[in-house]
Amino acid sequence: MKKQKLVTIGSIALTLILSLSACGTTRNAETSKGVSSKTESTISSESSEETSKETFLKEGDILTYTDTKNSPFEDCGLKIEVKQGKDGYVKFTKTDLEGKATVEYYNFDNATQTMLKHYYVGAMGTSFYYTYDLNKNELIKVEDKDHNDTTQKTKDSGRWDKAAKTVSDEVKFLQDYFKTQYEISILEACTIENFGQ
Incomplete structure (x- = not known):
């Protein structure tokens, strides 16, 4: 039991x-x-x-976005401005790593199919403008800070080839960056409705 x-x-x-x-x-x-x-x-x-x-902000007829993480340039970010239409453009302004804009930029113009680079040399306190033909893939003009054509002067001084290679490389960096980020070419952003929204 x-x-x-x-x-x-x-x-x-x-x-x-x-x-x-x-x-x-x-x-x-x-x-x-x-x-x-x-x-x-x-x-x-x-x-x-x-x-x-990655959504662009609309300010008037300009779409803007500042990318401080994925810039193809090591030491800076990029403020991207897109104006759509046949006379549109995509402008990349270099920023510091906090997103504050500098005076240096690359402007891809849809109407002229060119890219204008503004380069500032702090040590000299002066600027240069480089015009690059996007159809021919070549540098076609260099100007001083007052937009005086210094193309021949640049060639005569032996600085043309280096400038042409630098600008060509930068155009390629920006084109590759944009294609990777947005899956379209830079100038397509001028024509695609609702881009960045």
Whole structure:
């Protein structure tokens, strides 16, 4: 009789332990599932934040976006301005890493199919303008800060080839960057409706 009571008490105790253990597993699974859902929700929210950061702001008829993370230039960010239409343009102004604009820029003009680079030399306190033909893929003109044509002077001084290569490389960097970020060419942004929205 005593043995039978002990066996019965033992079975009840074992049943209780197993059922409590099962509840704990279920509760842990639910908690773990809750954490997982929260994590997925957080990731999803972060992803949409990343996407929304790439949305251009509309200021009048100009779309703008400042990219301080993916710039093709190591030491700066880029403020991108897009004016749409046949006479539109895409202008890339160099910024510091906080997004503050400098005076240096690259302006891709849809009407003339050219890129105008403004380069500032702080040590000399002067500027230069470089015009690049986007159809021929070549530098066609250099101007001083007052827009006087210094193309021949640049060639005579032996600085043309270096300038042509630098500008050509920069155009390529910007074209590759834009294609990677937005999956279209720079000048296509002037004609695609709802670009950046």
